[in-house]
Amino acid sequence: MAIAYDIAMKEAEPELDGSAPVVVAEDLRKTFGSHNVLNGINLSVNRGETLAVLGRSGTGKSVLLRLIIGLETPDSGSIRIHGQNIVGLALDRMGEIRKKMGFLFQHAALYDSLTVAENVAFPLVHHRKDMSGSERGERVKQLLAEVGMEGNLAKMPSDISGGMQKRVGLARALALEPEILLLDEPTAGLDPISSGEIDDLILKLQRERQMASIVVTHDLHSARTIANSLALLDQGNVVIEGTFEDLQESGIGFVKEFLKQS
Amino acid sequence: MSDRGVIAVEGFNPPIPERRSEPMPSVAGSVTGLVNGFFEWFGSLGIFSWQVFKAAVTPPYEWRELIRQLDEVGSKSFPLVALAGAAIGVIISLEARYSLTRFGAKSMFPATLVYSVIQVMGPIITGLIVCGRVGAGMGAELASMKVSEQIDAIEASAINPYRLLAATRILACILMLPLLTLAADASGLLTGWFAQSLVEPLSFHQFIASGFKGATFNAFLPQTFKTAVYGLIIGLIACFQGMRTQGGAEGVGRAATNSVVLGSLFLILADVVLVKLILVVFP
Numbered sequence: 001m002a003i004a005y006d007i008a009m010k011e012a013e014p015e016l017d018g019s020a021p022v023v024v025a026e027d028l029r030k031t032f033g034s035h036n037v038l039n040g041i042n043l044s045v046n047r048g049e050t051l052a053v054l055g056r057s058g059t060g061k062s063v064l065l066r067l068i069i070g071l072e073t074p075d076s077g078s079i080r081i082h083g084q085n086i087v088g089l090a091l092d093r094m095g096e097i098r099k100k101m102g103f104l105f106q107h108a109a110l111y112d113s114l115t116v117a118e119n120v121a122f123p124l125v126h127h128r129k130d131m132s133g134s135e136r137g138e139r140v141k142q143l144l145a146e147v148g149m150e151g152n153l154a155k156m157p158s159d160i161s162g163g164m165q166k167r168v169g170l171a172r173a174l175a176l177e178p179e180i181l182l183l184d185e186p187t188a189g190l191d192p193i194s195s196g197e198i199d200d201l202i203l204k205l206q207r208e209r210q211m212a213s214i215v216v217t218h219d220l221h222s223a224r225t226i227a228n229s230l231a232l233l234d235q236g237n238v239v240i241e242g243t244f245e246d247l248q249e250s251g252i253g254f255v256k257e258f259l260k261q262s
Numbered sequence: 263m264s265d266r267g268v269i270a271v272e273g274f275n276p277p278i279p280e281r282r283s284e285p286m287p288s289v290a291g292s293v294t295g296l297v298n299g300f301f302e303w304f305g306s307l308g309i310f311s312w313q314v315f316k317a318a319v320t321p322p323y324e325w326r327e328l329i330r331q332l333d334e335v336g337s338k339s340f341p342l343v344a345l346a347g348a349a350i351g352v353i354i355s356l357e358a359r360y361s362l363t364r365f366g367a368k369s370m371f372p373a374t375l376v377y378s379v380i381q382v383m384g385p386i387i388t389g390l391i392v393c394g395r396v397g398a399g400m401g402a403e404l405a406s407m408k409v410s411e412q413i414d415a416i417e418a419s420a421i422n423p424y425r426l427l428a429a430t431r432i433l434a435c436i437l438m439l440p441l442l443t444l445a446a447d448a449s450g451l452l453t454g455w456f457a458q459s460l461v462e463p464l465s466f467h468q469f470i471a472s473g474f475k476g477a478t479f480n481a482f483l484p485q486t487f488k489t490a491v492y493g494l495i496i497g498l499i500a501c502f503q504g505m506r507t508q509g510g511a512e513g514v515g516r517a518a519t520n521s522v523v524l525g526s527l528f529l530i531l532a533d534v535v536l537v538k539l540i541l542v543v544f545p
Contacts, residue, residue, distance in 0.1 A: 069418050091313075091422055092320075098420035105418075109411035123419045126322075172419075 020083060021046050022180055022212035023068060028077035030063055037063050039236035040077070047179070048210040050202075052223035054258070055233035061216040062106065064233075065182045068214065069103050070094045081180065099127060102173030102211075106185040108165035110157035116168050117153040120144060123175045143171040147201060163194035170201065174209075181205075181213040187222045199225045220259070232258060310424075310502050314432060317425035324426050331434035335396050339442055346391050347446030350383045351375070351454035359458060369472075371458060376473035379450040381485045386533060388443040389492035392435070393525040397500040400431055401521030404504025405514040413505060428505065432497030439493035443486050480544040488536045492529050499525040 021044035028041040037060035045051045053061050066072040068079055070086055078085045081097050089097065110119050120140045124131060131139070144150050147167040157165055166186060173181065186202065187195035199222050206213060206226070217223050223230055224244045231241040234254050240247060247255055358374045404427060407413050416423045455469045500521040507513040 066414075071414050071417060091424075095420040095422065098418060101418070103415070103418040105411050105415060107411065109415040111407075111412055111415070112410070123421075126419070126421050172415075176420075 021080075022082060023214065024078075024080040025064070025068065026078045026080075028064070028067060028079065029075045030060065030067060030072065031075055036236050038067075038074070041233075041236070041238055043231055043238065043241065045180075045212045045214055047212050048206070049229070050206055050213040050215060050227045052215045052217055052227035052230045053233060054218060054220065054223055054230055056258075057218065059233045060236055061218075061233055062184050065103070065184050065214065065216055069098060069101055069182060099176055100178055101180045101182060102176070102178035104166065104169045104173045104181075104183045104186055106188060108157070108162075108169035110165055110168055110172070112157050114157075115153065116144070116149065116155050116157065116160065117141075119157065119168055120171045120175055122172065127176060139175070143174055144168070146174070146205070147171045148197075161194075163190050163198065166190070166198060167201070170198075170205075174205065177209075179211055181211045183213065183215045183217075185217055185219075186215065187217065187219050195219065195222060198222075202226045306506065307498075307502055310428075310505070311498060313424045314428045314498070314501070317422050318429035318433065320425075322425075324430050327426055327430040328433060331430045332438060334399075335392070335431075335434045336438040336441060339392050339395055339438070340445055342395060343388050343391050343442045343446045344449040346387050347379075347384060347449035348453040350387055350446070351379060351450030351452065352457045354378045354383065354450070355454040355457040359461065372455075372464075372469045372473035373475065375454045375458075376451065376477070377481075379454065380447050380482050384447040384450055385443050385485055385489045385492070386530075388439065388446045389489055389496070389529045389533075390526055391446075392439060392442060392492075393496045393529055394522055396435065397496050397521040397525040398518045400497070400500035401504045402514055402518035404501060405507035405517035408505055408507045409510055409513055423505070428497075428501040431501055432494060435493035435497035436490045437493070439489040439496075440487050443489045447486070484540045484544050488533075488540065491532055491536060495528045495532055496525045499528060 024044040026042055028038050029036075030038040041060075041064060043051065043053075053064060055061050063072060067074050068081075070089070074087060078087055080086070081100070084097070086094060086097055110116075111122065114122065117137075117140050120143050121136055124136050124139060128136070141150060141153070144153065147170050149164060149167050149171065152160060152164065152168075157168070160168070170183075170186075183202065187198050190198065202213075202215070203226055205211070215223065215227060229241060229243060230247060232239045232247065232255060239252060240250050240255050247259060250256070354375055358371055358378065359368070362368050362371055362374060404413070407427075413423050413427065416426060451470075451473075455464070455466055458464060458469070459466075503517045503521045503524070507517045509516075
């Protein structure tokens, strides 16, 4: 009985090998009604690596991120974070996994009743009870300085531009020092200069923090700038995964068409 | 004019679409849909209630948000509830005086006013006023947070939205409704007495002594504290409608409307059961 328990515990124990992928998705399937969004996606991301997921609108890119952070549940397949399968985890246990993740939403999803500083402080208030008010204030200032928003602490989200909201969203996503960063269309709806600034910011953060990142985008230029590898999705399947050069050299019709139109 | 009822133009013969015979939805199909929707709604409400209950009884507790909600539901509803209570006091005073005088029972006026306000009108008026103000506000606020992904952002930050958003709001409604009812009752009695004393001078002390003569706690306390159930209904329906919203501005509007309409409806239905229950338990 004791031996069986030990074996079960070892199976449940996450892999702690530093070289193992941080995020692994296997045969991931998701359907909404009669619409198959994901048809058996496989992907993995290592520490310090950035994977850009590209594809046309409605191909399930954002759904993939929502599955990884547990906001949606897959119909089948597994998602392993540091070796632990998160599919079907209870809300509180999932919470422990989520503390290791930062998520930048497509429209930033800032809390509109809180100021910029309160938005960034929000995860710290709830999860870093050991921090004093002044320590938290300093940390918020530091995070906002990292994203170039140090002069906007008291502003409300409605008083700042879309690009600035994304910066604040990024600062909030970084508040708990995540090991995994998930970015949903970080440059969508931004002018080319703001897009470039956001790309530079993501690159800088990647260099400094060595997180495992997944970026969902249909901005090929941005993907090429910030990602080590790219995965192109079509009709719920990964058509190709590799470097930008791999995509350029591909003979697949959809890949050629996507690159041509981008 | 062609035989098909279309003006014929030489060289131009547009094809006339064939009439499609789309099957009309059958009555049985509509009824099945309604029944399914009914059970789906109650099933979802049951699951939602269980999630909120689990979140409410397990730590960490969101004291700061609870205090904010107590203020939002309690102190900000107070003026409205007190005003409604005052109006009810005057109305009952005018109606009661007229009726009692006709039947030669004018001396019964203080007791009539006290019992009418505290046992009947105070609780239900408070419930409906709070349902209109707080229910709509909560429904719209949570729905707006839902459609702008703010609730997802809370969940993604490893914070249980049932605990932070729903449990605190529902608890605030449960705690505040009895207190607001007391405010409405006090306000109603005061204005009722004032309206009466304008016509026929009567000291407030006399009015209270006569109104509460022979009254026991059983006559008033259950009627006041039953409003905690109203609070549960108002908070639960508003949070449920808000947090399950889909669609943009239209969804937010629908959530606010449904919060008030369903909240008021269930509140009145619950009152039917509660009144009977109180009569049985506290005879």
